[in-house]
Amino acid sequence: MLHIYQARKRTADIIKYTRNEYMGKDYTQAKMAELLGLKSDRAYANIENGDAEPKWQHISKLCEIFGCDIGYLMGEHTTLRHVAADIQDVTGLSEAVSNKLTHQKTTIPPKIHIGTMNEMIVADAFGELVSSVLSAVRERYKLNLHRLGISEKTDTSSIEENVDYMRYKATLRLNELIDEIAESYPWKVPENNAREVSDNDGK
Numbered sequence: 517m518l519h520i521y522q523a524r525k526r527t528a529d530i531i532k533y534t535r536n537e538y539m540g541k542d543y544t545q546a547k548m549a550e551l552l553g554l555k556s557d558r559a560y561a562n563i564e565n566g567d568a569e570p571k572w573q574h575i576s577k578l579c580e581i582f583g584c585d586i587g588y589l590m591g592e593h594t595t596l597r598h599v600a601a602d603i604q605d606v607t608g609l610s611e612a613v614s615n616k617l618t619h620q621k622t623t624i625p626p627k628i629h630i631g632t633m634n635e636m637i638v639a640d641a642f643g644e645l646v647s648s649v650l651s652a653v654r655e656r657y658k659l660n661l662h663r664l665g666i667s668e669k670t671d672t673s674s675i676e677e678n679v680d681y682m683r684y685k686a687t688l689r690l691n692e693l694i695d696e697i698a699e700s701y702p703w704k705v706p707e708n709n710a711r712e713v714s715d716n717d718g719k
Contacts, residue, residue, distance in 0.1 A: 521566075526591045528566035534582050534589075535564070538596075543581075552577050635697045645689035652682035 535543055549560035552574050562568035570578070579586055584596040592598075636642055655678040662675060 523591075524569050525566040527570070527589055528564055530589055530591060531570075531578060532564040534584070534596075538582060548581075551581055632697065636693060639693055639696045641689055641693040641696050645686065645693050648682065648686040648689045652679065652686050655679045655682050 535548065544557070545560045545564070546557035549555075549557045552560060554560050554574075559568070563570045563574070575586060575589060578584075578589060582589075582596065585593075585598050587593055587598055588596050655675060659675045659679055
């Protein structure tokens, strides 16, 4: 019995955490009770507090509301969707990045978008671009420390020059990345998709 209670309490804590962490302030206990078809907000509060076990139809509805897998609510993995957990385990990327990657197929036009991302990540210039951006961020961080009076360095001109130089290097790497992708583009853009891209760029 203790094991069953612990499992119910774990799910309750996950539901409460997810509502507070991921959902907007409009998702009150009363709102959640309405979405789940419960008679009162107290009935929903009992689920979040672990005092009542949610029915399977409520679990299914919660997954729909939160955009998560049942395994997440059961505590089987810590990301909303299992595919995001797999990406994190393999790459070390954050859940936010993992979710972004898994949702890219919904963008318009999808084939062009996904194809560009594939080519970008495997391109030789991509790693150099990331390194250049990191260097620029580090130099900018040093400049911020000095402006806040935290840094002991008195001469800001050299730091500002480094920031400008690193930004310039990052721009060069970005241009190299664009050129590399353009040269190895693996397909011809369909005419209707080309028009969509042109229309989107003009907005």
